[in-house]
Amino acid sequence: MALQSGEKLPMFIGHIWSKQKSRWTLLGLRLLAFLAAAAATLVMVLNKQTKTFVVATIGTTPVNLTLTAKFHHTPAFVFFAIANGLVSIHNLVMIMVDLLGSKFDYKGFQLPMIASLDMLNLALVSGGANAAAFMAELGKNGNSHARWDKICDKFGAYCDRGAGALIASFLAFALMLLISFLSILKLVNSSSHNSHNNIIALPN
Amino acid sequence: MAETKRIFTFLLRFIAFCTTLSAVIIMVSSRQRATVLVFSFEAKYSDTPAFKYFVIVNAIVSIYGFLVLFLPSKSLLWRLVVALDAVFTILLTSSISAALAIAYVGEKGNPIAGWLPICDQVTKYCNQVKGALIVGFISVVLYMLLFLYSLHTVLSPLLLEKS
Numbered sequence: 001m002a003l004q005s006g007e008k009l010p011m012f013i014g015h016i017w018s019k020q021k022s023r024w025t026l027l028g029l030r031l032l033a034f035l036a037a038a039a040a041t042l043v044m045v046l047n048k049q050t051k052t053f054v055v056a057t058i059g060t061t062p063v064n065l066t067l068t069a070k071f072h073h074t075p076a077f078v079f080f081a082i083a084n085g086l087v088s089i090h091n092l093v094m095i096m097v098d099l100l101g102s103k104f105d106y107k108g109f110q111l112p113m114i115a116s117l118d119m120l121n122l123a124l125v126s127g128g129a130n131a132a133a134f135m136a137e138l139g140k141n142g143n144s145h146a147r148w149d150k151i152c153d154k155f156g157a158y159c160d161r162g163a164g165a166l167i168a169s170f171l172a173f174a175l176m177l178l179i180s181f182l183s184i185l186k187l188v189n190s191s192s193h194n195s196h197n198n199i200i201a202l203p204n
Numbered sequence: 205m206a207e208t209k210r211i212f213t214f215l216l217r218f219i220a221f222c223t224t225l226s227a228v229i230i231m232v233s234s235r236q237r238a239t240v241l242v243f244s245f246e247a248k249y250s251d252t253p254a255f256k257y258f259v260i261v262n263a264i265v266s267i268y269g270f271l272v273l274f275l276p277s278k279s280l281l282w283r284l285v286v287a288l289d290a291v292f293t294i295l296l297t298s299s300i301s302a303a304l305a306i307a308y309v310g311e312k313g314n315p316i317a318g319w320l321p322i323c324d325q326v327t328k329y330c331n332q333v334k335g336a337l338i339v340g341f342i343s344v345v346l347y348m349l350l351f352l353y354s355l356h357t358v359l360s361p362l363l364l365e366k367s
Contacts, residue, residue: 067316070316075305076308123297123348126297127300128301130298131301131302132305134257135305137253138252138306139317146251146319148309148317149318
């Protein structure tokens with residue numbers, strides 16, 4: 001009996017944060033992460049700026065050089081766009097599974113799968129955001145040792161939009177961190193509920 | 205069975221510690237002096253913040269890996285080890301992707317931005333950085349395996365407790 005009342009206390013505390021509230025919190029966080037990652041992808045993919053430079057003057061006619069800065073010139077930004085696209089698709093699929101998938105029985109496979117997929121996408125978005133962040137730092141400050149000039153003074157709007165995409169992606173990373181933490185918590189709670197139910201059901 | 209598991213984990217952690225340590229050492233010891241036209245410049249890892257970040261993260265992870273090797277097998281700190289494994293795996297992936305992005309620009313250049321590749325001038329430095337990045341990538345894979353393995357060992361007693 002002492003074991004039963006002692007084991008009941010953590011279950012009770014677990015039920016205070018009831019299943020419905022935690023489900024809607026997780027859903028809300030996933031929606032925010034989907035929006036942030038999708039915003040980052042879209043802003044990066046549509047990032048383009050054209051500028052005309054006067055290179056030389058022959059007589060009185062200036063010689064113009066038109067340069068376009070696009071995101072796909074830099075492989076780090078391509079990886080950034082792909083990673084954020086995949087994370088937004090993942091969050092969208094998870095929202096659908098949560099809202100519409102309660103009829104299907106996954107035989108206990110659902111929660112570990114969701115937790116591990118969340119962690120995978122966390123690693124993915126962190127890799128993409130970090131690579132793009134260091135490339136953006138290189139573009140903003142240049143590298144005097146390698147004789148690489150900074151480009152942000154010439155292509156200011158391109159740099160600003162890239163910075164916006166980076167901020168959205170770091171926001172998505174923070175949200176994915178919370179989401180995977182909550183999914184793992186859900187996983188551990190549900191399994192400990194199962195084991196506690198079995199322990200209490202035994203002495204009959 | 206438990207004995208082989210412990211030896212396997214210890215060996216894996218030791219190899220992961222060795223790879224992170226060697227990534228740090230190879231990256232830090234890469235320097236080369238080259239003369240381009242009139243300028244004589246020295247290429248070091250500390251010129252690029254991405255490589256500095258790579259070195260710092262790998263140093264932290266190798267200190268952590270060294271300390272975990274001495275953890276006794278039954279202590280309660282293994283749950284903390286699972287959480288720290290997750291954090292350090294993600295830090296490692298971010299550091300390797302940042303270093304790879306900058307190393308790609310160094311190797312192939314960026315014609316639109318007017319950035320010339322520097323690998324032809326400082327070939328020895330470039331090769332050493334490539335070696336450090338390969339070892340860093342191996343350490344990322346090993347730490348991912350370690351994280352999954354510690355997750356399985358520590359959490360599955362909680363998950364598989366069915367009467």
